[in-house]
Amino acid sequence: MYPELGQFALILALLLAVLLSVVPLAGSVTGRDNLQAFARPLSAGLFVFVAIAFAILTYAFLIDDFSVAYVANNSNSMLPWYYKFSAVWGGHEGSLLLWILMLAGWTLAVAVFSRRLPSVMIAQVLAVMGMITVGFLLFTILTSNPFDRMLPNVPADGNDLNPLLQDFGLIVHPPMLYMGYVGFSVAFAFAIAALINGKLDAAWARWSRPWTTVAWAFLSLGIALGSWWAYYELGWGGWWFWDPVENASLLPWLSGTALMHSLAVTEKRGVFKSWTVLLAIVTFSLSLLGTFLVRSGVLTSVHAFASDPERGTFLLALLAITIVSSLILYAVRAPVVHVRSRYGSMSREIFLLLNNVLLVAATLLVLIGTLYPLVLDYLDMGRLSIGEPFFNLTFSPLAVATGLLMGAGVFSRWKKTDGGWLGRKLLWPLAVSLLVTTVLMVVYGGFKPWAFMGCFAAVWVSVATLWDLWDKSASRKGRLYGLKRQSRSYYGMVLGHLGMAITMAGATVVSNYGIERDVRMSPGDTAMVGDYQVEFIEIGDRQGRNFSAQYGTFVVSLDGDAVSILHPEKRQYLVQRSVMTEAGIDAGLFRDVFVAVGERISDDAWAIRLQYKPLVRWLWLGSIFMAAGGFLAIADRRYRVRDKATEKRAATTPEPRGDAAEALS
Template identity: 45%
Template sequence: MIAEAGHFALVLALALALIQSVVPLWGARRNDNVLMSTADGTAIGQLAFVSLAFGALTAAYVSSDFSVVNVVDNSHSAKPLIYKISGVWGNHEGSMLLWVLILVLVGAAVSLFGGNLPRTLKANVLAVQAWIATAFLLFLLIASNPFARVDPAPFEGKDLNPLLQDPGLAIHPPLLYVGYVGFSVAFSFAVAALIEGRIDAAWARWVRPWTLTAWLFLTLGIAMGSYWAYYELGWGGFWFWDPVENASLMPWLAGTALLHSALVMEKREALKVWTVLLAILTFSLSLLGTFLVRSGVLTSVHAFAVDPMRGLFILIILAVFVGGSLALFALRARDLKQGGLFAPVSREGALVLNNLLLTAATATVLVGTLYPLALEALNGNKISVGAPYFNATFGPLAVALLCAVPFGPLLAWKRGDLVWAVQRLWIAAGLAALAAAAAAFMAGQGSVLAAPVAGLAIFVIVGSFAELVERTALFRVPLGNSLRRASGLPRSAWGGALAHAGLGVALLGIVAATAWSEEHIDMVGKGKPIEIAGRSLTLDDIFLREAPNHQDVVARFAVRKDGLVQTMMEPAKRTFRTRQMTTTEAALATFGFSQLYVSLGEVAPDGSAVAVRAQWKPLVLLIWLGPVLMAFGGMLSLTDRRYRVGAPRPARRAAVAVPAE
């Protein structure tokens, strides 16, 4: 009965979503407070019923209820409890249920924390959120029912995909989905504002906390997915330009542009048309990513294998929401006035340049991802667009963007002084030059571009704090005075500096791990050492290790430096009994921010030797430390009272009223 209760809860959530999608909208049009207030109750009710459905599916997994098709296809009674729970979203139906749960959760959050919103805007926002919820609840109930039964029930399940039986499954998808779905709030605000005909600086102020929250979760989700692929797939790579990886990168790039554009709109009431368009496009790219992953048009280690009907259903959702919102935007955009003017050399100008580079980068990723699909649909030819294309197109845009990052915060609003900003960055530029020279001298090999790019990373890291140094008058007044000024700075200033510095930290890790890594591949017997990065890696033993649902062939290595054992490493080849599938379990040894990465190939028939790939990855952990710093900067900014959800309503300003159509 638990499965039936979960299914019925989804039906009740759909009924509430239909009410919420119509009644508050009608109430806003008639200025009827009673009708508009229905949005709050229905939003909370949707969350309650979808939570009940999600709990029911989780209970079915934990109890190994093999009368439910979804559990049969993706679970096994011998599977550890953590993978029974995380396996709930390790499949198409369960992950879509998690998607909808997060969608109704953010809708309920708007209801609970949106008390400072104008009544009509809040009603329209919640109505648009309900439109999205209605579409995906219908998708669940019609094309992806997670509670379908099988009769007779099998004695045992088919087990979860072995590649997903990892703690990363418990962390990566929820973070990623909060990012994807979180951008739906910015989308709803944009569509609601276009319906209402009121877009001003206060609107941007309301949108920014929701956008920033989605952005920081998406940042962490992408970083976690990258690290998971790095240690799980056994290749030692951190980014493969996989189409599904690109599907998460595109909304992140667009969301970054949206954050900066909303800042200009809030401060100067400029870029209104562009900000609204970005809010629509960012969530549209999230929907596009959902379509690519679940339509079956992609072949990827990340993609769900689903039937074409599901892909068609999501394509219809994509067409309705993207096409409808863009049509509404086209009708209203001509009536929107851009607001404040500014000089090209100004903070606004720097943020516009930032937006242009980010959107151009998004376009290059979009073209590289969709072009093979379009070509195959037109003439049947299959091609692959890989790293060479993305490095040649995305790379220069990213470098230009990073060069510009430290300048923006140093320029004044409306009209800035570029020479003054350059003078404040001479220390950062000098340290960058020294770092590039040191990298070229010490590394002695690798790409000729590696040293200058490492210098650019140092320039971004140091330059990100130049504004804080200027505002605290560091080195120009007594240290105590600087500290007092620093404590008085808004948290958003510190958050922005950390987020920008995180870009430089990640770039430094990328260039070091890519250009100056070492790799040795050899067939190794007991006692035979591999020399790598000044260390000796020696095979001590090869043995079997049993677990409830898999068996490992483990090779134990001793890592020595100057004759002393530093650590032991145990990479393995893991065979899952149910699916008879073998995975590579790499072993990692961390030394500061660098890692020694060891993975196994085939084991000799007599068990005396094993194929080994040993890789030295200098500063590789900086690749993921950078996004963590960026997300922490975002969290710090959210604690700033001026940007926090529920902050006092800003002072009244002249709003741009658009006549209702």
């Protein structure tokens, strides 16, 4: 009976989403406050009923109700309870329901935490989010119902969860990723509301900026968790494969990074307004594109869920409606925006504009590299594989250039920056960065052109950011007082830039100085990887709850001293008979030693993969810094204290007549 209650809850949620899409928007158009007031209670009701449906589906997994087709296809009675919980989003239907739950949660959060916004604006924002929810609820109910029954032929047990997903990383990775994906819907909704009102001003940017930043922070964590999972779970030791589904999450992150910086300029200086709105539309559209790629069946990947053409057609239609309608509105409203603010050729505005250009270029590069093979295949024009060599060759120069701009832009000033002063300011950070990078080249084994450029960009960003922090801490009352008077938003920027530098350093060093060996080993054999000796001790057997495993015992030594004992496994899952590799990793801040057991070659010999990974942990440490910087930035006081001057301008300034926001120095 309760699965039917879950289905009923989804239908009620759809009705509330339709009302949310229509009633507050009608109130904003007609000026009726009573209709606008429905936005918040409708948002709360929508979240409650989606949460009820999600809770019922979770309950079905935990009690092994195999009469529900989705449960039978993605769970098993031998599955540990925590994997039964994560199995809720382990397949297409449940992951889509998780997406809708996140969307309803973001909608409720906007309703609760935006009480200082004008009622017209919040009514329009929530109405736009209601429209998005209507599309996804229709998609779920019509093509991807997680509550479909298998009556009367109920299976005795389920097919089990994909063994690849039976891992802690896949418990936390999808929710974090979806929080970022769906969070950009808020920026999109604010942009559409601003276009409807015709008020693309500093107030709109100020309201939208914290929501964009927190979505970007969650997406950063989600991508990092996915990279970490691929590194230790798939057995190959790589951290990014340029898989199309991986790229689907990178695309909105790149454009979202550009959007964050563009919002800062719009809020501070009242410029880039039309460009910022376009970035908001593009970023959310790329989030929808990622959903289409994963769930349409156009891709074959360990990350992809669905292969039903009907679902792909529905998602493609939803994507087309969203993009076309928003771009039409943009085409009609954006040309009437005029800007009176002026800035010089060496201003912070220019540095941020160039930053945007590079990030958008990187986005287009990844987009073309991802979609071009799919288009060729669809048109029967042959098959083409675009992989790691192409992306490394083309993406790396853009990443390095972005890092160089970040370091220089930190010292620039709004409106105008004296070129001579900026050159003198950059001289010492430049010298220190060159010295540190040269030392790194010596430590890690010699000069390599791209390794030098990547490390220099990473060190340059770090040194410039810390140098700027030192400058800003100067005060007659002492350095500590100078540090205390800086805003949380500034410290968020510092953490974000340092995080980017740490990630760039990790990616550069592990890609250029990592060592990989595939060797044949029998118990008693030793092999070297880098400076480390790996000794194969024995092979043993163990039994898990829903798998059997052969595990190796390996001793890792440095200069004759044992530093760790690793137990990589070869698992065979009992239901699906799938064989999985579980790597053994001696993890450290400055290096990993990675051991994976491959196939048995003879009675006592195995194929063993040994890898030495310098600074690989910095990839994910940098992502944590970036996310922490985002969360710290949204805690800034100005997002919690009412800015009456900005809100007054938003309420009284008719943007189509060309009034620009007040320029702030």
